[in-house]
Amino acid sequence: MRLSRTARILFWIAVVVIAVVTLFPFYWTLRTALTFPRGVFAHPTMFLPPEPTLGNFERVLGLVDAATSVSLGGSGQKINFFIFLRNSIVVSTLITVGQTFFSAAAAYAFARMRFPLRRQIFGLYLSALMVPGIVLLIPNFILVKTLGWLDTYQGIAAPAFLMSPFAVFFLRQFFLGLSRELEEAALVEGAGRVRIFFQIAIPLSATALATLAVITFIYSWNDYLWPLLVGRGESVRMLTVAIGIFRQQGAQNIPDWAGLMAGTTLAILPTLVLFLALGKRVINSIGFTGFR
């Protein structure tokens, strides 16, 4: 689109405002994470980190002993974000792999095979998209508790491991859009449905599967309420839950902002890396998931 001179100036002002408003809070997080705790209070508006240090990361990752932690400006309390980082990675990976694979299998059946009640089952899946999470939350909590799965990885991952209605819906749409020719040729040559699924359908939809996997991973990584309910124990506690708990532990109710921002930076990092690597696909999928 061609723009007039004034319009072009306005456009650039808008771009700069959008970028600054979006990015500045991230910068401020990093700046605080790199500040010696004393400096956080002494220089609250300094643009560059006052008294720059990596000590906050060492503290929250539990790399230093209690005495060193105090000398770095912490409370001396043992914090080990390494465990929480590991837990987040384990749970999110479990959910991503399980949900993507099983949803793809179901979506392929809905898109390509004929079987009784196909429409009805798919319709039921779709209707679940409209049920608010809180309605299922309490009964699911009770189920996981009854199974004795509180504070276990499988307890946190279970509800999302075998499917999500959205994933089935998303992939079914994608399979429907694939050309049938290749699959039909393979059928004529005597290949079974299972082989066609693994050797034709999955390779052809690698992009869609990757996109869905990234979105699923980020969603699981960001989830808070469910892991808060069923995975509070330290050995399975996820980063989001850990940060929430850490926030309430400051001395005299003053949060340890420098430590908190270091923990926050750790929680942001993997998403940032994933997004830098696969960002374009995620962006393009948003138009797609929105309207088809």
Next chain:
Amino acid sequence: MKLGEHAISDSAINASQSVRKGAQIRFKETAIALIFILPSLAGFVAFFVVPAVRGLYISFTDWNLLTPSKPVGLANYAALLTDPDFWNALKVTVFYVLWNIPLQTVLAVAVALVMNAAAKSSLLKGVILLPWLMPNVVVALLWMWILDPTIGLINVAVKALGGPLLPFLSSPGMALPTIAGINIWRYLGYTALLVFAGLQTIPTDVYEAARIDGSGERQTFWRITLPLLRPVLAFVVVTSVLGSFQIFDTVAVTTKGGPINATKVFNYMIYQQAFERFQMGYATAVSMVLFLILVGVGLLQMKLLRAGEVET
């Protein structure tokens, strides 16, 4: 299967056999399809269907995790009608949605127009989507820090300029709009991208024709862009309102429903009833009512947004 293959050579019963063979193929396909959907179906039944039914059942009992539950009929539903907490949650949630959605939607359209004007907007899109990719917990904390009353950047700066103390999350009056603002920041990019995708579906020759007819930029926006964007906007508004009604994380991390219940939205109220007071029966009843409200709001919105729709 073997049986069918042998039978083909026998011409006398060929016809009936081929019907049977067709049935067998169909049976085989059903069996394979079953294997394909079985894991997802198991997950769906275990974590969606059964919990939904069970939740409905629990809402008719007085279950509190400690004593055995007994059915109480509609008592929970009757109780919530006279519970000031319930009406407070309804009021707070509706106000939250009103603080959140109109501003967010208008800003999203503005940002989408900026994106549309940029020749190559990948970088801009990536940047503005970032907040949406971050955990709610992280976003909440990040803003809590910037908005901190004593040493937060904004208050220190405002104080230096001689302005008043802005209590943000610690004042009953400001807490709810502040939470709405935080979530506008988080969802703006995502919403703008949806609107942008809608803008892309408007063919450029429509704009060309308008320009040739002497339509100014402003006129084109109100007369052409906005009406053509209507279905997309309807989708965006309905989904964001339904999402906004279910806010939890930001409240749980920042205010815990306070100060003085000023931010105790539905989901937080349900959470407290269930997991702090263990009133499972009552909590599920409230969640069912929330469900009904959401269905009602969704249907009403679709009707309002479709009413008077121009055929294009």
